[in-house]
Amino acid sequence: NAGVTQTPKFQVLKTGQSMTLQCAQDMNHNSMYWYRQDPGMGLRLIYYSASEGTTDKGEVPNGYNVSRLNKREFSLRLESAAPSQTSVYFCASIVGSSQNTEAFFGQGTRLTVV
Amino acid sequence: GENVEQHPSTLSVQEGDSAVIKCTYSDSASNYFPWYKQELGKGPQLIIDIRSNVGEKKDQRIAVTLNKTAKHFSLHITETQPEDSAVYFCAAPASGSARQLTFGSGTQLTVLP
Numbered sequence: 001n002a003g004v005t006q007t008p009k010f011q012v013l014k015t016g017q018s019m020t021l022q023c024a025q026d027m028n029h030n031s032m033y034w035y036r037q038d039p040g041m042g043l044r045l046i047y048y049s050a051s052e053g054t055t056d057k058g059e060v061p062n063g064y065n066v067s068r069l070n071k072r073e074f075s076l077r078l079e080s081a082a083p084s085q086t087s088v089y090f091c092a093s094i095v096g097s098s099q100n101t102e103a104f105f106g107q108g109t110r111l112t113v114v
Numbered sequence: 115g116e117n118v119e120q121h122p123s124t125l126s127v128q129e130g131d132s133a134v135i136k137c138t139y140s141d142s143a144s145n146y147f148p149w150y151k152q153e154l155g156k157g158p159q160l161i162i163d164i165r166s167n168v169g170e171k172k173d174q175r176i177a178v179t180l181n182k183t184a185k186h187f188s189l190h191i192t193e194t195q196p197e198d199s200a201v202y203f204c205a206a207p208a209s210g211s212a213r214q215l216t217f218g219s220g221t222q223l224t225v226l227p
Contacts, residue, residue, distance in 0.1 A: 004157070031213040040123060042203060042219035043158070050213060090157050096213035100146050100165070103205075103215055105157030 002026050006091050006106035013081040013113045021076040021109050023091030031094045032074035033058075033103070034066060036087040043090065049074055081113045115209045116141040120218025127194050128226050135221045137204035138186040144206045147187045148215070149178060152201040162189070194225045 004025045013019055025032065030051045035043040045058030049068040063085060065077045078085060091106045117140040127133045139147070145166035150158035164171045164178045164187065171178050175194075180187040191198055202221045208214035 033214075035217075040219060042120070043217040045214070048214065092157075094213050094215070096207075100148075100163060101207050101213060101215055102148065102160055102163075103150070103158070105159070107155070107157055 004091055004093055004104050004106040006089075006109055008109060009107060011109060011111050013078075013111065015082060015113060017081050018077065018079050019081065019111075020078075021089055021091070021111075022073070023075065023106060024073045025091075025093040025104070026072065027093060027095070027104065028071070029093035029095050029104075030071070031096065032068065033092045033094060034064075034074070034076045035090045035092065036060065037090060037108075038087050046076065046089075078111075081111075083113045085111065086113045087111060116144060116206050116216040118204060118206050118216050118218045120204050120221060122221060123219065124222045124224070126224045126226060129194060129196060131194055133191045133194055133198070133223055133225075135189045135202055135204070135223070136186060137188070137206075137218050138184075139206045140185070141206070141209045142182075142185065143209070146207055147178070147180060148205050149176075149189050150203040150205065150217075152203065152220075154200070158201075158203055191223075194223075196225050196227055199223055199225045 033048040034046040047066040052071045089109045092103045120137045148163035151161045152158040177190045204218040205215040
């Protein structure tokens with residue numbers, strides 16, 4: 001029972017390089033999310049996908065793009081990495097109703113841009 | 115949209131003492147308030163939640179209280195143990211969406227032996 005799987009776990013990029021963070025969930029959830037976590041700032045939403053075929057911007061989308069490849073997979077792309085994108089990135093899938101909203105997180109990707 | 119503020123940002127307690135973390139929210143329509151625990155090197159995990167129709171919920175050594183009038187909710191951990199050391203996040207549903215959460219800024223709890 002894997003839940004939410006993210007790859008890679010660690011990455012170092014040079015300024016201007018590109019990369020894609022991969023995320024897959026096996027819980028058949030419709031909604032998937034990408035957050036970044038920075039000291040003292042909690043979890044900030046970058047992009048989300050409410051269902052297969054749709055994506056929307058979150059609080060901090062600049063410098064990122066996403067692709068909802070299918071119901072299971074939601075990738076995050078940095079086209080031209082900047083030092084300000086050094087962070088820990090978390091993918092999550094969320095099951096929500098009027099009664100509760102539970103997020104299931106991956107293990108995170110620690111990204112350093114030098 | 116929903117705004118969630120969390121205090122304190124860091125908290126150190128002696129093993130066996132209690133710890134309290136507080137959050138305030140802005141959207142009076144919010145009706146569900148979860149707490150997540152993030153252990154070192156891992157993603158956050160749900161540990162307890164409360165719905166707006168109750169004022170308190172307990173699960174062994176952890177409890178959450180809710181004051182809808184004041185729009186704040188708190189996490190209480192009693193008889194703290196070293197394994198309680200982690201980052202704790204409160205959250206509330208983003209305004210207008212049952213499938214988004216707005217998170218607080220997190221509290222680093224350290225339980226000293």
